[in-house]
Amino acid sequence: MTIHREGRTLLFVLLLVLLGLNWVIAHFLPHNTLLQNIIIIASVLFYLVILQFFRNPIFSISKNEHHVLAPADGKIVVIEETLETEYLGDRRKQISIFMSPVNVHVNRSPVSGIVSFFAYHPGKYLVAWHPKSSIENERTTVVVRMKDGVEILFRQIAGAVARRIKCYVQKNQSLEQGDEFGFIKFGSRVDVFLPLSAKIRVDIGEITKGGKTILADL
Numbered sequence: 001m002t003i004h005r006e007g008r009t010l011l012f013v014l015l016l017v018l019l020g021l022n023w024v025i026a027h028f029l030p031h032n033t034l035l036q037n038i039i040i041i042a043s044v045l046f047y048l049v050i051l052q053f054f055r056n057p058i059f060s061i062s063k064n065e066h067h068v069l070a071p072a073d074g075k076i077v078v079i080e081e082t083l084e085t086e087y088l089g090d091r092r093k094q095i096s097i098f099m100s101p102v103n104v105h106v107n108r109s110p111v112s113g114i115v116s117f118f119a120y121h122p123g124k125y126l127v128a129w130h131p132k133s134s135i136e137n138e139r140t141t142v143v144v145r146m147k148d149g150v151e152i153l154f155r156q157i158a159g160a161v162a163r164r165i166k167c168y169v170q171k172n173q174s175l176e177q178g179d180e181f182g183f184i185k186f187g188s189r190v191d192v193f194l195p196l197s198a199k200i201r202v203d204i205g206e207i208t209k210g211g212k213t214i215l216a217d218l
Helices: 005-028 033-053
Strands: 067-069 074-084 090-099 106-108 113-121 139-145 151-157 165-167 180-184 188-194 214-217
Touching: 005 033, 074 188, 090 214, 113 151, 113 165, 139 165, 139 180, 188 214
Parallel strands: none
Antiparallel strands: 067 214, 074 090, 090 188, 106 180, 113 139, 139 151, 151 188, 165 180
């Protein structure tokens, strides 16, 4: 387990702020031990909460070109057939994973291949489960073309709390299955669009692990 690069500066600054706050309380209210203890406990708990947002587990990826791996930790909230209009222009099986604030926030490529499309869209911050969040919220769209020509589209979607999406890929970049492609601060949602022939291997409400859970067979 490591701390993700997106959180290192924030965590360092937050540590200084909390240490400063506790020093001020101890310096100006030296006899109020109850307040000092309350502030210390609250500071530690708050720091631990923020710290867990940026944890980055280290593990090996079991790569398989016939599997589509979950791009994020979270819970399956949508499995449906839909029309993907931004790039693919055809009907697809959509799987959506809701990331809560307590999930690991690292996003991983569900398949290996070449990035054939990338787009960033500024937008609103509706709650991630809102029906219009996938077309109106801030979001990024990534399409990976596998070596057999099949294209898999996945989309990071900001939510009401998540106000910053980071995506590290660019067009024509090579991605390996399980590679980190992005990070969403403080939870949100990731959609995956699969060919209609894909065999879904998860159910609504199922908990996923990014880079581990098999969403579907191709």
